[in-house]
Amino acid sequence: MGRPREFDIDEALDAAIEVFWEHGYDATCNDLLGAMGIQKGSLYKAFGSKHNLFMAALDRYLSASLDRIEGIFKEAPSPKAGLENWLQHGVLDLCSRGVRRGCFGINSAVELGVHDEEVAQRFRRHIRDLKALLGRVIAEGQERGEFRLDIDPRAAAEFVFVVLAGLLTASKGGMSRAEGQRVIALASSALEGN
């Protein structure tokens, strides 16, 4: 009952994600209102505060991000191919795209994680889920003989995540797609044992 909301929450969140991704947490309310196509009162009715809106946007981004990665691995013919697909297309796209804005989740963790325990917690949980997923993929790859057997899948997952995080960071320093591919090749060689 009561007057129905005139905008779609998820569409508004997607717009907010873009703005926060672009400007970080210091995106102003006006930036957000413009992109979300609503007025201040509606924003505060729907989300309560700028920080709540940020958390909702971050949650939506991280969740969608993990879903996308899961999809890539499901569609791939093999664990190794999935890992390469993910790194090559998903990550390197972010690296060599015109605007080097990296990953919204990592950006947020670097910018806010130290002082915002809520953000830090979401980031830790996301990393845990992502590493669990990577661990399963790598373990399956080991069973298929695609990866070395003498490494712990969890350690390998941690390693892959670190390489991923490093690639996204290095992309802000002007790393080219070709350089990124050489790095991926070297990282792969560590998993495949030459």
Next chain:
Amino acid sequence: MGRPREFDIDEALDAAIEVFWEHGYDATCNDLLGAMGIQKGSLYKAFGSKHNLFMAALDRYLSASLDRIEGIFKEAPSPKAGLENWLQHGVLDLCSRGVRRGCFGINSAVELGVHDEEVAQRFRRHIRDLKALLGRVIAEGQERGEFRLDIDPRAAAEFVFVVLAGLLTASKGGMSRAEGQRVIALASSALEGN
């Protein structure tokens, strides 16, 4: 001529580095003034603007950082030992220290690099210098038989840098020292060819 400055520029810059490192570019002038032990007029007389102060602090940090790394490699008995010293002590200290604040340079690049071309430029130059240094170390290690010969030293340097950047980022996600060491071990195996 004129009244002499009552504070030391470099000491003030070191204090500013700490504040910017802790709070990012959004550290307030009051935070800075308190830490630097000076008044607003003095700050603007000496640096002109908050942004100029930030650039001066970043320059000083990056320069000192590179000097420190160079020192580690010079003191190490071999390239491989130097690389391990650097990663183990330098990097993992940052990871497992109580406050996970990462690297001031990388933090700045992630937070500001997209929109502040001046910051992006310093970061690119620093990466270039750092990779050049790493490349020389790795090439020397290859001559001594410590590293695989079938990889380009520049590619290996890029790889090491990516792993470093990833470690600093992952440290914000709660990576423990032990996990970091496993990652370093895996990365080393990629350079040493098992």
Next chain:
DNA sequence: CACATTAGGAACCGTTCGGTCAACAACATA
């Protein structure tokens, strides 16, 4: 000692920030 020059100190400025509020509009229910 005068004078030019530069630093220190504190009040002050315009702007913009995140957030609030009261009036009004649109729905469900009765």
Next chain:
DNA sequence: TATGTTGTTGACCGAACGGTTCCTAATGTG
């Protein structure tokens, strides 16, 4: 149609921001 409830709107608020100004204090130079 009357009522209760919720969303929308735009004016508004106090606080804090980066930066300026102006006066005073301390130096080198003639």
